[in-house]
Amino acid sequence: MNFPFLRAMNYLRNLPLVGLLLLSCSGAYLATADKPNVVILFADDAGYADFGFQEHARPDMAPLTPHIDSIASAGARFTQAYVTGAVCSPSLAGMMTGRYQERFGHETNLPPGTQTGLPLTETFGVKRLQDIGYYTGLIGKWHLGYPENFHPNRRGYAHFYGLLQGSRSYYPYEKPSRDRVIWRNNIPTEETGYVTDRLGDAACKFIEEHREDPFYLFVSFTAPHGPLQPRQGRYDYERIKHIEHEDRRHYAGLVVAMDDNVGKILATLENHGLSESTIVIFTNDNGGPGGKDSTSNFPLRGHKGSLYEGGVRVPWAMAWPSVIRPGTVVDTPVITMDILPTIFDASGEPIPEDWALDGDSLLPLVGVSPVAFPERTLYWRRHGSKGPIALQDANWKLLERNAPDGEPELYNLAQDIGEQHNIAIQHPDVLSRLQAKRAAWETQLVEPLWGPGSAGYQNNSD
Numbered sequence: 001m002n003f004p005f006l007r008a009m010n011y012l013r014n015l016p017l018v019g020l021l022l023l024s025c026s027g028a029y030l031a032t033a034d035k036p037n038v039v040i041l042f043a044d045d046a047g048y049a050d051f052g053f054q055e056h057a058r059p060d061m062a063p064l065t066p067h068i069d070s071i072a073s074a075g076a077r078f079t080q081a082y083v084t085g086a087v088c089s090p091s092l093a094g095m096m097t098g099r100y101q102e103r104f105g106h107e108t109n110l111p112p113g114t115q116t117g118l119p120l121t122e123t124f125g126v127k128r129l130q131d132i133g134y135y136t137g138l139i140g141k142w143h144l145g146y147p148e149n150f151h152p153n154r155r156g157y158a159h160f161y162g163l164l165q166g167s168r169s170y171y172p173y174e175k176p177s178r179d180r181v182i183w184r185n186n187i188p189t190e191e192t193g194y195v196t197d198r199l200g201d202a203a204c205k206f207i208e209e210h211r212e213d214p215f216y217l218f219v220s221f222t223a224p225h226g227p228l229q230p231r232q233g234r235y236d237y238e239r240i241k242h243i244e245h246e247d248r249r250h251y252a253g254l255v256v257a258m259d260d261n262v263g264k265i266l267a268t269l270e271n272h273g274l275s276e277s278t279i280v281i282f283t284n285d286n287g288g289p290g291g292k293d294s295t296s297n298f299p300l301r302g303h304k305g306s307l308y309e310g311g312v313r314v315p316w317a318m319a320w321p322s323v324i325r326p327g328t329v330v331d332t333p334v335i336t337m338d339i340l341p342t343i344f345d346a347s348g349e350p351i352p353e354d355w356a357l358d359g360d361s362l363l364p365l366v367g368v369s370p371v372a373f374p375e376r377t378l379y380w381r382r383h384g385s386k387g388p389i390a391l392q393d394a395n396w397k398l399l400e401r402n403a404p405d406g407e408p409e410l411y412n413l414a415q416d417i418g419e420q421h422n423i424a425i426q427h428p429d430v431l432s433r434l435q436a437k438r439a440a441w442e443t444q445l446v447e448p449l450w451g452p453g454s455a456g457y458q459n460n461s462d
Contacts, residue, residue: 108453324368
């Protein structure tokens with residue numbers, strides 16, 4: 001890619017008239033350029049306010065994430081970023097297919113040992129990326145199917161180094177289970193070292209081995225999901241010793257280890273001259289579990305598992321040096337289903353309508369494309385047609401089947417980000433309009449294939 005050209009283009013965009021002319025042709029330029037590499041860095045159960053680049057970053061955590069923060073400072077920070085699910089397996093399902101997971105029944109966490117997974121009728125985004133020339137890799141947790149025909153190598157990942165289940169010990173097991181051992185494709189690996197470091201090293205190795213290819217790398221950290229097992233060592237301890245409560249301190253240790261490994265990955269890109277030709281996105285799989293003793297979702301209400309903002313709104317930073325202007329702030333709502341269309345747009349590849357994707361390219365929001373970003377409504381559901389459901393439309397947030405009294409909840413997020421004041425009674429016209437949207441969306445969905453809301457379900461194990 002001619003990145004010096006793009007540097008000049010970004011500078012000139014700031015000039016009157018010239019910027020408008022260059023912006024109008026940037027989409028055409030990108031469409032004829034080489035495909036960018038893509039690295040997705042996906043945290044697990046992190047708190048919304050626990051990263052330094054966040055507007056409301058907690059003071060105890062803000063100094064601990066310099067490498068993750070560097071992604072935002074080098075590119076864009078998204079202030080209204082969402083995942084498709086309030087727990088990890090559905091969230092991964094929506095992101096990896098580019099479709100609402102409620103359309104195909106992957107609505108609750110996949111229980112350990114389940115003899116199924118994300119339906120084989122669905123096509124993963126990485127399979128589509130392989131078809132346009134990307135070498136694809138997954139490092140870290142999978143959590144989308146345990147039987148062999150549901151494994152990552154069968155769903156579009158050319159390389160897999162990680163575990164099938166949703167979490168595991170950060171330290172070696174004496175006898176790991178099949179779904180918690182670290183696999184290298186179809187070969188179980190030796191139990192050794194600290195898991196976050198192992199995943200970071202594997203990601204760096206992938207980049208080094210495939211630096212001549214356009215590659216897509218999804219780094220699915222298990223951190224900072226429990227168990228709260230920080231790395232042992234004086235250096236880590238010195239960075240987190242200011243945190244008084246033990247659980248919060250140990251959680252911070254998991255974040256510190258993840259940030260260190262993000263730093264290694266970014267350094268590997270830089271050392272091989274790949275930084276400017278690589279899109280890097282950092283985000284999280286759902287809201288933090290919450291509670292003063294662990295994660296912080298301040299100023300949001302709710303936590304992991306909830307359809308309030310604290311369950312589905314996540315930190316998100318995106319860098320593409322020389323293409324995205326450093327320090328960009330995007331306030332428009334975005335969702336992880338947007339990642340696949342963004343990559344296709346950046347690669348100059350069309351998306352067939354029959355793929356029925358639910359996301360949109362983010363390039364218009366970061367000043368790379370002159371195409372207008374669409375106005376749209378975002379949706380969430382948990383536990384099927386009788387469980388809680390939510391939607392976000394402009395500044396409005398509707399929740400139904402959520403409150404114990406059964407009453408609908410309506411919030412204006414621009415005025416009440418903490419969802420403290422239910423104003424449904426004061427805005428009957430808005431309520432009616434959003435309820436009609438909710439009802440129309442649900443006609444497109446199926447009931448969950450397992451867990452709460454599924455046929456014959458008895459005990460809540462989600």
